[in-house]
Amino acid sequence: MAKVKKIVKSITIDADKCNGCKACEVICSSWHATPRYSSNNPARSRIRIVRLPLKDIYLPVYAGEYTEAECTGRDKYIIDGKEYNECDFCRASCPSRALFHEPDSGLPLKCDMCEETPALEKPKCVEWCLAEALIYVEKEEEVEENEQPKLGDVEIGIGAMIDKYGLQQVLDTVARMAKP
Amino acid sequence: MRYGEIGFDLEVDLSRGSIDRVDTDPNDTKLYLGGLGTNAKIMWDRVPPETEPFSEDNLLIFSTGLLCGTAAPGCNRTIVTTISPQTKLVAYSMMGGFWAPELKYAGYDKLIIRGKSEDLVYLWISNDKVEIRDASHLKGMGATETSEAIRKELDDPDIQVAAIGLAGENRVFYASIEQGRSSASRGGIGAVMGDKGLKAVAVRGTKDINIADPAKYMELCNDVLKYIKWREDHPIKGVPPILQGLGSPQEMAIVDEEWHTTNFTWGNSRTRRKDFWTHEIEQKWKETQENVRTRLISCHNCPMKCGATISVPGLPTYMMKCYSKLTYTMAAYSDLDFGFKIAQKATEYGLDGFSAPQAMAFGLELLEAGILTKDDFPGMPDDNEGRFFWLIEKIVRREGIGDYLADGTYWAARRIGKGAEKYDHNTIKKHEQLPLKLGMLNPVYYLMYSTGEKINITQIEGQFPQEPFATRELREEFVKDWIQVPDEKFKKYYVDWEPRGEMSNPYYPTVEASCEIVDWMEKMHYIDDSLGMCAGLSSFPLKPPYHIHNYPDFITAATGIKMDKDELWQAATRTRTLMRALNVRRGMRRADDKPPEDHWRKRFPDLEKQLLDQYYKLKGFNDQGIPTKESLVQLELGYVAEEFEEKGIYVNG
Incomplete structure (x- = not known):
């Protein structure tokens, strides 16, 4: 299969610089509100800070893929004398925790790097982090052509509903709700 | 729908054990905005002038501000209003941190406490679910300890807790309400909370705050953020370092304390030491501060770093901001190392960093003057630092002389008599002031x-x-x-x-x-x-x-x-x-x-x-x-x- 060049976007997290202000959570939830900026609620943010001030743990994590099953990871990491859970570093929206789920519906949240047209210079959380704990990185990578199309928010959401309730119940519900 | 604000207050009567969600009048927002403004209106309407601070009728209002929890950088203050036991006037102490935005995300503009609980309780607010919970296991615990215990008990590290320590429980007239890196310290509002039998208020919220004109609002927020960045790069020249930038005075970042140590007064606000600040002191204090300061930290949605996590070897970690590192240091004619150590105790006990050291220095002046005698201080060590550590324990427990000093210099002086009144020289309306002459x-x-x-x-x-x-x-x-x-x-x-x-x-x-x-x-x-x-x-x-x-x-x-x-x-x-x-x-x-x-x-x-x-x-x-x-x-x-x-x-x- 042919290889094509593609821009891969990521955020490098300099956790030593984070001071736990949650500006990233605030601006993320505002940006993703509909209409844009019309509400603010860090519980809807796609970036969250694992914040344990007395243990000096400040770890921004941004939401990755939705997963239907929880994993077996229960390991502990000790770094510079501070104990982290394996989960603290994990970006998955998974059933074992409330993180990266819409607070009302429980639907998964995923970071989309604030994609829009025209493109932003950098994601909003990076722009609002004056502490420079979040660093936006664009890398050019060669990937296989015919990559699966990227899923949008709605598809991810419906996928999660199907996992939870089964395809038939979701179809029935949509059909019922679509009736005038 | 209401915008910016929520439109609901949470009313809790601790005597009756009732909890109500009450809608508020939008016209009051127009007239008084929110926060202190609407608190004042509530105090006027509902707290008659004859109300004693320690009575069931006194209200203790925890309010968010009108724009708290929105994207406006730095808008995170909790405004606490009640009748002060010390001044007998209205106290409105405030704190930064994370508590007010969390209350708003939980769906309330204010928490209004009335009545008194017979047993020590704490309040747990999780969106629409509100519980008055037993706090007997938290009795006597430090404020920071209490917050950690509650987070563990409710199993959520994102819960924000405002708590009192032993000083509040024992109604010390300058007891504070502590909240992680922040505290509402002035006016003795922690004593009112203690009088109500309320050890802590824990909050977690996951609801929206809505904005009326989103695009315009974000434009304004972005302008402010840009200006903060610009201002960081353009400090004001010609003023002392702590006044050059934004934020509260950058006491945690800056070690140059020439201005405070030579202009402010030491002891019971008595002595100016114009020659105090030397190169040796500067080196020593720099080392002290950098050794105990783990990290500079912020409040909710604010790029400033006015606070710090402080870990003194051998003591539990705590958080500090602004000027309290110097108030005990200077009251005791001691040094910064002592300041960081005693502030750890003061934070857990929940004491105001202005009033507490002055009350202690005042007590020691009375001893020197012969108005109080050695018998009033049984077992007190002879060294400066030891005497302060001894006094703080007596005050927060209201034991012996501590019971007098716990009322602050004004009331203590009048109760002690024998000419003690003239040693109460740094109060306004019965309230201790900055040590400055x-x-x-x-x-x-x-x-x-x-x-x-x-x-x-x-x-x-x-x-x-x-x-x-x-x-x-x-x-x-x-x-x-x-x-x-x-x-x-x-x-x-x-x-x-x-x-x-x-x-x-x-x-x-x-x-x-x-x-x-x-x-x-x-x-x-x-x-x-x-x-x-x-x-x-x-x-x-x-x-x-x-x-x-x-x-x-x-x-x-x-x-x-x-x-x-x-x-x-x-x-x-x-x-x-x-x-x-x-x-x-x-x-x-x-x-x-x-x-x-x-x-x-x-x-x-x-x-x-x-x-x-x-x-x-x-x-x-x-x-x-x-x-x-x-x-x-x-x-x-x-x-x-x-x-x-x-x-x-x-x-x-």
């Missing part, structure tokens, strides 16, 4: 000290420089980009102000100009306290990002309430006047509006009288400092005038 009267500061309803200078001052720059050229340079002034005349007042000669203190700024300057500074604080904005980004530092010209747009875009500069000025005037009216109704008069007698060596009784007269006139108060009927009616506070007339307050003075 100066030479020449400053007319602007005279007014702020005398008349401020907060009874705390740092919550009144700001904006206008504390001193004139040395030359006219420098002053002209300073005013060039001074966009924050409400009127161009303030630039002239500053440019014309000289360090010496005819155009200097105490006769310049003139009486009129002084009153106008105070009016401006005070107004900005009232606006901040109603919006929930940190003074560190608005009313306190020089050339801040928020000011009278952009605030109206913030309010309109957030709430949809049409607001221009004049209307906002009027709303702030209304709240300022209502706060005065609350205290007037509780008996405060002109005779109470005065600074500590020895604050300045050079005093000017005639000038001071003129200043106070003119200030009252500008504020619409009569010569007793009582808001006149005309000014009240004009401010839509006619109900206040009616009650004043009914109670004969105008007639009897």
Whole structure:
């Protein structure tokens, strides 16, 4: 299969610089509100800070893929004398925790790097982090052509509903709700 | 739907054990904004003047500000209002941190506590679910310890907790309410919380705050953020390091303490040590601070780093901000290492960092003077530091002499008698002040000290420089980009102000100009306290990002309430006047509006009288400092005038 060049976007997290202000959570939830900026609620943010001030743990994590099953990871990491859970570093929206789920519906949240047209210079959380704990990185990578199309928010959401309730119940519900 | 604010308060009666969600009147938002403004209205309506601080009828209001929890950077203050056990007037202490935004995300603008619980309880607010829970297992625990215990018990590290320590439980008149890196310390509000049998309030919220004009609001927020960044790169030259930037004074970042240690007073606000700061001290203190400071930390949605995590070897970790690292240090004539150690205890016990060290130094002065004797301090060690550690334990438990000192210097002096009264020399309206004694009267500061309803200078001052720059050229340079002034005349007042000669203190700024300057500074604080904005980004530092010209747009875009500069000025005037009216109704008069007698060596009784007269006139108060009927009616506070007339307050003075 042919290889094509593609821009891969990521955020490098300099956790030593984070001071736990949650500006990233605030601006993320505002940006993703509909209409844009019309509400603010860090519980809807796609970036969250694992914040344990007395243990000096400040770890921004941004939401990755939705997963239907929880994993077996229960390991502990000790770094510079501070104990982290394996989960603290994990970006998955998974059933074992409330993180990266819409607070009302429980639907998964995923970071989309604030994609829009025209493109932003950098994601909003990076722009609002004056502490420079979040660093936006664009890398050019060669990937296989015919990559699966990227899923949008709605598809991810419906996928999660199907996992939870089964395809038939979701179809029935949509059909019922679509009736005038 | 309401915008910016939620439109619901949470009412909890601890006597009856009832919990209610109550909708609020949008018209009150227009008139009083929110935060302190609407707290004042509630205090007026529901706390009659005869209410004792420690009674079931006293309310303890935890309020968010109108813009708290929105995207506006730095808008995170909790405004706590109650009747102070120390001043017997209205106290409105505030704290930053994360608590207020969390309450708003939980779906409430305010938490209003009334009544008293027989047993120690804590409140758990999780969105619509609110519980009064047993706190007997938390009794006697430190404030930080309590917060951690509650987070563990409820199994969520994101819960925000406001708690009292032993000082609050034992109703020490200067007990604070602690909340992680922040505290609401002044006025003894922690004692009221303790009296209500309320150990802590834990909050978690996952709901939305809605914005009326999202695009416009975000544009304003982005402008502020850009300006903060610019201002970080452009510190004000020619002022001490702690006054150059934004935020509250950067005590955790900065180690150069020449200004505080040589200008502020040591002991019971007595001695100025002009030669204290040396190279050796600087090196030693730098080492001390850098050794214990783990990280500089922020409040909710604020890029400033005014706080720090402090880990003194052998002691539990705690968080600190601003000036408390020096208040114990200087009261005990000790050093910074001691300051960090005793502040750890004070934070867990929940004590105000201004009043507590002064009360201790005051007690030791009375011992030296022979008014108290060794028998009053049984078992107290001989060294300075040891004596302070001994006293703090006695005070928070109200044991022996500690029971006297726990009421603060004013009440302790009167209870001890034997001439102790004259050692209570640094209070205003029975409340301990910054340890500062100066030479020449400053007319602007005279007014702020005398008349401020907060009874705390740092919550009144700001904006206008504390001193004139040395030359006219420098002053002209300073005013060039001074966009924050409400009127161009303030630039002239500053440019014309000289360090010496005819155009200097105490006769310049003139009486009129002084009153106008105070009016401006005070107004900005009232606006901040109603919006929930940190003074560190608005009313306190020089050339801040928020000011009278952009605030109206913030309010309109957030709430949809049409607001221009004049209307906002009027709303702030209304709240300022209502706060005065609350205290007037509780008996405060002109005779109470005065600074500590020895604050300045050079005093000017005639000038001071003129200043106070003119200030009252500008504020619409009569010569007793009582808001006149005309000014009240004009401010839509006619109900206040009616009650004043009914109670004969105008007639009897």
